[in-house]
Amino acid sequence: MLFRTKLFLSFIALGAVSIGAAFLLIISSQRNEENQLRTNLAHESLSGYFQLSGDVFRTFKQTRRDLISGPGTFAFDFEQATQDIHVTLDRIKEALVAEASLMSGLQSDIAMQNLNALRNAVMQALSDIRAASDMIVAGQMDDGRKMAIEVLQGQVDVEIATLIQDATSVQRAELAAAQREIRAFQETAETTAWMTVGLAVLLSTAIFLTLLRRFQTGLRELDAGAKAYAANDLDYVIDLAGRDELSAVARSFTDMAQQIRSKQTALEAARDELEQRVADRTSALSAANAELRTNDAMRRQFFADIGHELRTPVSAIRGEAEVALRTRTGREKAQESALKRLVSIADELTAGVDDLFLIAREMAGVLDFRTAPVDLKHAVSLGIEQLQSLSGQKDAVITQHLAPEHIVILGERPRIAQLVRILISNALEHAKHAVNIHVSVVIEDSNAVLSIADNGPGIPEKDWPRIFDRFVKGTDRPAGTGLGLAIAKSIALAHGGTIRVQHSASGGADLQVRFPLLQGPATR
Template sequence: MFRRRITLVLALFALVMALAALLAAASLAVTERQVLRGRVASDIATGFIQLSAQKQRLRTWVAQMQQGAHADSGARAELLAAMQGTLQRLKVLTQQAIELDGSAEAREEHLRRRETLVVLERSLAALAQAVDRVRPLEPGADAPQAWAALSRVFDMPQGHDVRRLIAENIARETAAVQRERAAADVTLAWVRWLWLGAAAIVSVSAMAVALHFGRALHRPLQQLSEGARALQAGRLGHRIALTGQDEFAEVAGSVNALAAELEQHRERESAQRQRLEVQVDTRTRELADALASLHQADAQRRRLFADISHELRTPTTVIRGEAEITLRGRDKPASEYKEALSRIVSTARQLGAVIDDLLAMARSDIDSLSLVREPVDLDELAAEALAQAGVLAARQGVRLGEPPERTGHHLVAGDPLRLRQLLGVLLDNATRYSRAGDRVDITLEAEPTDLRVTVHDQGIGIPVHELPQVFDRHFRGAQARRHSPDGSGLGLSIARALARAHGGQLELHSNDAGTRAVLTLPRLAAQPQDTA
């Protein structure tokens, strides 16, 4: 029902638009024709005015010629040509005026205009012949008589009063221009009222149609919208109460059937979802436990491999370096061999301890390693660490400072192997990230309760924004990677863990002049010496 009514209204609107288009085309044609008539009338009036002005300029030229003043013959030819051109243009405009307005009232006016143009054309030909014969006046000639003869040539050629004829045509054409303007105003007013009336009729009709369909569509559309919002909100029990035989009743029936089917699907889906949730929860807990175990095992494996590659590199490098230096060159005294073997044995012992630590790390973490605590003289331990670092320093071209003076008062309670490992990491980093010719120093400073060990280098330094991350596992800054690509980023992490295991702390300070690693350990009071 609504479809038929809407189709009928659309067809009526299409018909109205077609009629409006035809009306627009007709009014446009009438208006355009009226505007053209006014333009042609104005151009004809202007042509007669121009012809009068050109005739007056030609008269002035002839007067100058008679008085003996300078008068260019080219100007005479231009003025005659201009007058001839104006007459031709007036002929064309007259023909256009006849084509635009062929009424009986205008036919007499067109005839008089044609007759005037014929007379003017003949007068212009006679005037051209007379002007060609004009010469300067002879001395003693009668000037007034010459001027009178000149006036007769210009005003009464062939017995026609050209001046009065042009003036009458100017007056008549000016009146015609005013008449055409008035007619154009009337036409425009007629077109304006016509379109205002048509617009009013269309507007009233559109408002009436909109009001009718608005009232007819309000209730069914509102009920359909409420039903759609209910479905969107999940209220599948809502039903649209529309009855009848129209299209809205059909849509309401389809929506109600869809809601009923969705409600049945929801009930089945809810039961299935509850069963699946129970199964998923059980399976998820099992998978989470298995995944946590796998992650833990994988993390331990990765840390073990990384720590092995890092911790075994330095001792094996020291052992190989000691052996190469000992075997190089000529034979050496037995004492040098013994010293080299002693250092190799000490480093091998340290390597064994490192392997034990790595195996322990594979089972747990470095923070849980047990320490064999005993009094340790850090002066002696620092000297041994410097001796072990000598091989890498020689290879890098780095100068090592002198060992600290042995005072006997720099004692701590700790595991000597792990403390040597800790100092070895600090010296290894300082040497590895220094340039050839740089210097690495180790100093000890006793405080009332602590002992401070400082490893200072003149190397590449650490950017300020990277300092908070240097103790993270596997972290290596961009500058460090460029200088030494083979690092693993584990040394400082292990060193800090060892420092904490001994009850101390490790800090790093860096600037353009190098890096300072400051190790602080609880100080052990000096042991009293036995007296003989």
């Protein structure tokens, strides 16, 4: 439970105690006021009866003196005395009526009955005395005095005296009861006040001790947790049960520690990942540096090979020219023969320069062909025909299997023929003895697949990832520039195709090129 809820309930409890005590005190005060009013009314009624008793007995005493012992006529104002008795009776009645609202119904009825009986008795006695006085005045002295004696001794001395005594007894009892209730309510109010003070003190002490104990326990746990977290013990859990503010703070501290722990774990993982990345990057950079060194060595070797390859035709050109110039006899025929050889050498040199230019444009990212719909089977057949003479020199057999379908791709026919020549030449150069080369063109998955497979020694799998890179030569062929398959790859990519190597069914190499098909008429 929250502290504010506990305090709220505690204040409610104290308020309830205070309100209860105040309510009891208010009730006691009201009852005291009522009892005080009852006391005053009882005093007033009792004094009225005393007044009535004095008026009645004084009046009848004077009547006894004047009518029995005196001249037989009233020596005092009998009418005024009667009027005074009426006033006293009315005053008593008013007091009893007011007192009736505070008394029980039975007591009020008894008091009113006594008053009415007393009023009737007094009025009857006064009427009889007046009649006796009239008889005396009329000359009936004995009868009048006899009647007066009977009234005074019977009605006044016995009946009226008894009624007055009974009425005063009732009022004395009412006065005593009101005084007792006043004292009882005063004692109750005093007891209630002391009990309220004691209960409030006990309740306040219990609340204070409960909250103090809770605060002490919570602060000890929070202090232990703070020290544990300060010592980097982030797995420490502040065990503070409950649902108050201290428990909420403890849970917040524990959640904070867990979040810090999670962030530390994440930072450690990030650090490890960064270290691994740095290590990987360092390794990659080392590998790249090694590759750069290898490429640089291959590039130097390439330029050395290119220089050697270019020196040979240039030397041949120079030699042919010098021979032609030194010839004295049959000069025209010798020069014609020399010029023909020079043209042939120049063609070879031009082809080599074209290859270098193709590689340079591919490296610069500006390689483009004059694309048009091309009959792939016709272009492949053209490339095979161009190498028939070379295959005869190498004691090689070239067979072909071209799909019966009409296969059209988007590209440049001479370049496709060049690609075929390069791949067949690669198979011829790797073969040490007679070799069978099988060229096929088929359709697979909306692609045209050109395959050139041989039964030669094949290409080691360790060389497969790099055989299409520039300046790379197979481990079993140190001679050459290493540009042939790179040019083949550039031609395949320029036509939107791909090239790969795999083992052939006869154990040699199988170089496959895939071209996207194009529907439409093809140029031959």
